[in-house]
Amino acid sequence: MNPRILVNSQETEAVSILDRGLLYGDGVFRTLRLRAGEPVWWREHLHKLNQDCIRLDLPVFDPDIWLTDLRRCAGSSREAIVKLIVTRGCGARGYRAERWPEATRIVTVTEAPTSGVPAQDVQVRLCNLRLGHQPALAGIKHLNRLENVLAQSEWHDPAIHEGLLFDQSGHLVSGTKSNVFLVKGGAMATPSLLLCGVAGVTRARLLEISRKSGIPSDEVDDLTLADVLDADEILLCNSLIGLWRVARLEARVWESPVLFPHLLERLHA
């Protein structure tokens, strides 16, 4: 299914070759769901997009501009995948990031039929690639995603839904396209993402849900493979899949859910 696209509110399918988004990956993005015609967790996504823009000194656009473009792009769609992109636009040659008057603002909407509800009990693998530490970019959903591309290229078995990523120090970071929570003794832990990884909106919601539910939760910077294998439950999340429970990681199997049913219900409440 081809997406419908608006670039700076104009109907086009193209950006300039000179756009810094292409030349340097100089931009940020968001991926979210349109459900029953409404963008899910819209405020949270815009807030996170703006936060990421501020960190990279990209312009922050009025929420109404985004919503107007989204409505135009979505048309009569009920179930769809929405992508928002901001790049620094076209500039002079060279890496230096000036404050270009014409940043590029992209909205795409791709129909995604409801029949494609993803699996909630998933099989996962360990990725060989180790994420590099870069505190200046950690947490940001920027357009430099070659590490994720390489990590997902490590396997082709469609039965495996996700790969777990560790950093150069051997600490757990995330999945290739998801955030991760470990459940142990009734408490939740998720990597702190201060050195690498993307801090997703669903991850933030789960941390909030845990607080409201009285479930102890923590952001931890030194979770290891041993912690993963020792966990009572492993959960993966992002704005498209919602919440996944890891049923199998390599040879290790988790039979029964622990916090998963409660969190899933609260997430979609």
Next chain:
Amino acid sequence: MNPRILVNSQETEAVSILDRGLLYGDGVFRTLRLRAGEPVWWREHLHKLNQDCIRLDLPVFDPDIWLTDLRRCAGSSREAIVKLIVTRGCGARGYRAERWPEATRIVTVTEAPTSGVPAQDVQVRLCNLRLGHQPALAGIKHLNRLENVLAQSEWHDPAIHEGLLFDQSGHLVSGTKSNVFLVKGGAMATPSLLLCGVAGVTRARLLEISRKSGIPSDEVDDLTLADVLDADEILLCNSLIGLWRVARLEARVWESPVLFPHLLERLHA
């Protein structure tokens, strides 16, 4: 000056919003000079481009295709800057890198008047940003260049031509847009770039020149700031600037060239 552009041999100034070069920085590039109507170090650049493509499992194109497009793009230009880009093209949603039948092949040529000969004795600063380690991408001139963008954004003084970059371990890597050599006791050392950085064509040529000239040279993985400050001479290079001698780094001044005149002469021989 607007560049002339060919995308997959077609005259256009645009790529699709869905191009993985934009979405993920999933591609590689080269920047080189057209001098007296001829691409400088053309064979070396194509070789390096192909090497980078192979490392990222991108398609390798016939040299004749590149040269034909370059000639068309260059027209009657004598002095210009040439950029070659290969991206994985448009694919299905998601990070996974399939071998898309339609990679995107871009050639741009921008007139660059000879009067703009860059300074050869330059002033340099130390960048605060530390490059992350990623051996899977080290050496490759890929489109994930946010670290370079951030590093160049650290200063705005036009008197400062370049910034030196160190990695997370405090080891010297490169300039923000150049490779670096330290000269000490008549020998040359350059960072090995096994963990981060881009291994440029000019760097390779300087290593070759040093061998042919009987100058001891080595690729070293643990050069520190102390080594930089203790050097008899610091040289910066890339395919656009050629060779620069660092005359000043923060408060440290280097009055007299050592190997610079010899290497500069040999480089342009």
